Amino acid sequence: MPTPPLIQPGAQPDVQVWDPFVRIFHWSLVACVLTNYFVVDDGKDLHQWIGYAASALVVLRIVWGFIGTRHARFADFFPTPSRLRSHLVALREGRIEHHAGHNPLGALMMLVLMATVLGLGVTGFLQTTNTFWGEEWLQELHELIASALMALAGLHAAAALLMSRIERTNLVAAMFTGVKRRF
Template sequence: MSTTPHTRDGVKVWDPFVRIFHWSLVSCVLLNYFVIEDGETIHQWIGYAASALVSLRIVWGFIGTRHARFADFFPTPARLRAHVLAMRSGQVESHAGHNPLGALMMLALMALVLGLGITGFMQTTDAFWGEEWLQDLHGVIGSALIALAGLHAAAAILMGRIERTNLVGAMITGVKRRG
């Protein structure tokens, strides 16, 4: 018996905080990578905002709603192994929240955002001002974040087709619908 709330149209999965966090973070990352010039004050503030968003999401991962909690989806080796084996055998597992690979991606993306926040902040300190290796590391982390974010978006579309659910729509409405 499931304790996940169902609506007439689907399963309630993502609460408003998770959805606002997700799209706010997407906006911060896209602005800072593609629109705002590196080193500008607004670039720094958007980076701090992204780091603050991830910090709040980590707190929400412990106190938030069911599918927002890390305990609901944390990608343990056993969960990852079972998920990959099921996928390889052609079985479609239904996960109300994140599947184990999606959870792993989410944690990696959040770690990269925090890494960017730390390396960005370090560049503003006297101890690391003008350090080329730190600027290079910040750039590598930023490029890795964009690459993984692209993979994440593609995987959400692909898994949505495989699972016959609208995963992108669920991150907008909060409700996973079978299609």
């Protein structure tokens, strides 16, 4: 797999990175997760449909990861062991790498978050089937995965703020505008 491009010092400071689909996916998924966790009662029809919507969003994002725009494609940022190792060494040494798309740790987090949402979708769906309806262990697993998702989402948000500061790039704004701006 080729190494993803880095934004070199002195290079163009504004980089068009996330397309509208990626941004809409991201904020729609955030809305689904927060609504289901904090607003809607567990087990209600609305909770189930929001969960299905979140799972469908992740499936669409996986497809977009193969056919989408450059920085949306998994090939552009997939967190291989060598990419992760190189990124961690750079961080430890205080070298700042400005990745055009996701850095390797951000890419890993994105994949873990998507897998966690799919795990929630599967465990939630299984609770509606005759085979698993009322199974306490499955309900507990679903709740455990939901709590893990919230912890991971919090870590993701904190890391985005920290990396924005380290890289001097407003990553949160970039997820709204699609443009990474150095400051």
